Amino acid sequence: MTTTVYVAGMSSGGGKSTIALGLTELLAARAGRVAAFRPLAQPGGDGILDLLAGYHGLRVGHGASYAEAGQLAGAGRSEELISRIVERYHELAREADAVVVVGSDFGYQDDHQEFPTEVAFNVRLAGEFGAVLIPVVDGRGRPVETSAAMAKNAFYAVEALGGDVLAVMINRAAGPPGPVPITLPVPVYAIPDEPLVAAPTVAEVAAALGGRRLAGSADAYKKNVLDFVLGAAQVPTCLDHLKDGSLLITPGDRADLIVAAHAVHAAGMVSPAGLVLTLGETPDPKITTLLERLGDLAVVGVDADSFDTVAACAGVEGRPTADNPVKVQAALAAFAAGVDTADLSTRLAAPPPTRVTPLMFEYRLIEQARADRRKVVLPEGGEERILRAADSVLRRGTADLVLLGDPALINRRARDLGLDVSGALIVDPVTSAWRDEFAATYHELRKHKGSTLDGAYDRVTDVNYFGTLLVHSGRVDAMVSGAAHTTADTIRPAFEIIRTLPDVSVASSVFFMCLADRVLVYGDCAVNPDPTAEQLADIAISSAGTAARFGVEPRVALLSYSTGTSGAGADVEKVSAAAKLVRERRPDLPVEGPIQYDAAIDPAVAAAKLPGSAVAGHATVLIFPDLNTGNNTYKAVQRSAGAVAVGPVIQGLRAPVNDLSRGATVQDIINTIAITAIQAQS
Incomplete structure (x- = not known):
């Protein structure tokens, strides 16, 4: 029997993408083949279905377009619409063990009395699908007490319409994450507000403003915009307000602010998301040449003035997409922080799988690693794929991490990529206080092979030897390397130091x-x-x-x-x-x-x-x-x-050391870190 969970927003917005991502991953760990369905889809593609298909690789489908729904409702044929949606749902569900249904959006205008209201429409469909319901309340900008009252009202409203409620979720909650102490027969979960999830990229802001791309690579336009800074003051005052992820909006003739923003980015002090230059002005060509040498920042040109541009930016909101894994991981981390997944799984009572599917395997790795967190050293700390994997591992709480390399260079590289590795310990083997100790240890272990103390002092600056000695000394539990090294470079130190x-x-x-x-x-x-x-x-x-x-x-x-x-x-x-x-x-x-x-x-x-x-x-x-x-x-x-x-x-081996392929993807690295952490648990 197919397990179906229906996510129904109780108002416009609400962040159903985060709930859909979290539920999909939760079900995939237990139900094998998971699919995603939307009763009504947006014309030209649906953002949530595209996300789930692109990131999780799910089979997806929809019942009807909003245009079809409007035509049928306008002709008094609402039951025909329901039948069409139910038929298409069953076509998808026949090939799945579990289905996540993401309900219709409140953008649909009900101009016809025959067409049900939004909430009633979703509850009706959930009943036709045999689905349990998760009403979603938007808690953003609301006091905790208000969100709790809305959650209680949502439960009773859905129940009164005949819906079978599994749980209520307050998304983007202002209060502490986790179960909310409300007297209801089902749990209420508060999912924390993670600004990164709804942060637009520079490209999305540029598109909303109708802006022109003046400078910056494609990667620069993928950076997430966490806030907007209006550049109208002098340089020192403006720099006081410029933070990582800030989009600076300033007239195109303010060469002082434009150069200053690029300079702090080049110096590694701040990593702005980019700049929007207003009034149709562009910098002098001499300034442009200088900027190109100061780093890769997105620069967008618009004709409007700065104040109108700021007002237009305020309405731009992003959403997780499959090609923005940082946002996806932030959404999954928020879901995991707010939802008691073990209890929710029990309530779902998904059918036990007969086989372990790849998605199930990957999710179980993360769950198992998080259950007893271990510390893993990543010797290739400055490598882009390693940093992207580290951002995900730290956000999900998969493992504690030590990165090897120059801390200033690693932190700067992470900021440039829009990543957060602040939760990792960063150690430079060359300047580390542990270098003398490790040299003495290595000399003692290998002196029968002719190792000298001076030679050992040099040897331990090699990141793989230093990382292996971190494992040997018990300061970390395990090591993962090989994204930029050969298998021999990674494994030889383990055979010499850790042994079988x-x-x-x-x-x-x-x-x-x-x-x-x-x-x-x-x-x-x-x-x-x-x-x-x-x-x-x-x-x-x-x-x-x-x-x-x-x-x-x-x-x-x-x-x-x-x-x-x-x-x-x-x-x-x-x-x-x-x-x-x-x-x-x-x-x-x-x-x-x-x-x-x-x-x-x-x-x-x-x-x-x-x-x-x-x-x-x-x-x-x-x-x-x-x-x-x-x-x-x-x-x-x-x-x-x-x-x-x-x-x-x-x-x-006596302690886990694992090798990566030099062609490893970010997901490969995440999986290997999780596997290595689990090995260390035993």
Whole structure:
């Protein structure tokens, strides 16, 4: 049975995007296939559906356009409209385990008596869909007491119309986040006001003003505008009001303010969102040449005067979009801060999934990491992807972070990108007070290999060695590196300093392969070129443990070009011996080998080649006989099947150190940080 949650705004606006994002992620962790639906969609595309389709990759659909709704209502055919919407909802719901429905907007003008009022219309549809309702109250700019009273009124209004209310949410609440102490039969949650979520980008402001782009790259126009500063005073006074994210509005002939704004940006003192130059004036070409050398700031030109421009800007509001992950993460963080997700999940009673989907896997990673936060060091602190991932990890509370590098350069780079990494500890290995201690430790560990104290003093300024020593000393719990370093650069310090667990003969790796309908675990695809039978057994047992730790039920297949006794040779015998060792050491672990890949994952092939096997056709952990096979297979599946490969996840070390691909995306890095933090929990 499909679980359907209907988000219904109780007034215009209200920030339904934040609620939709949070609910989608919550359901995806528990219900497998999630879809999103809007009864009525805006012409030319719907912002919320575009967001959910672009960010979460959901299947989306809508019932009718506002124009269609108006025509049918005007002709007295409201029931036909309802039928059309319900039919299109069911077309989408048949292919989903859960659906998030985002109700109609109050922008629709009800000029026809036959057409129901907005709230009644949404409650009626929720009933037709068999959906539970979440009324959303807009708390922005309202006292806490007023918002609480509105939440209570919303519950009784929806209930009186026959709606089944799951919870009431006060979005953009002024008071403390979390459950609101109101006497109602359902919980009321206060989601905090996060200004970044509704902040427009410079590009959105420019479009609203009909402005001309005078300077700045495409990235500069993606910066979020947190406030507006009218540049009418002298430079010192104006600079007192200019903050990170400020959009300076000033006449185009105020060269002093224009240069000053660029100068504080170039100096790393403040990172303005950009400038709007009014009165149709543009700076002298000599000034423009100077500005180009002072950094990349968006500069927009308009013909209106400054005061009219400020007034026009006041009405510009942004919303989260799939191509603005900072806003999305800020919205998700606000939702998580305000909603008791465990209690809400219990109330939803979503059907248990039969498989772990990629979205479910990613969400569970974040939840599991947040439940017992660990400290992770990121040696490549100045790398853009690392900073973007760090912003997300800190906003979501996935882990505590240490960034390595020059603090001034890292902070400036983060501000230029519109990111917030103020919650991270930033350490420069060259000037750190820990350098002497780490040099002595490294010298003691490696003197049998000829390490000198002077050499160790230089060695520990390498960010990967310094980060590994942070782990070894217990100052952090784990390390993630590799976005700008080779695998050897990342892993070698771990082998030298942290070393393997006593009962593990060899460190190894796995990739979590997120396919369209399941998550598989591949090992070893990154570390061991040609493992022995004993090492292959170790890899299989370690990989099964890693899979179980991350919610993938381990059914282990040791792969070969032979299934059962269909082939012979040294390579087959190695895999057969490894399978025998695994059974002896872990009789509780479902294992099969040697087995071919198709027989391991395809039930039809398994029935023909290895009938009666508990693993064949249902394997979740696939162990390759050597690195050549494993590395090529994971890359072939990743590129040809469009799978997301999370890893390599290193296993068998005394403390977690994980390597990133140098082509890793920001989401890859976020996932790897979460995985590493979870490894550190145990």
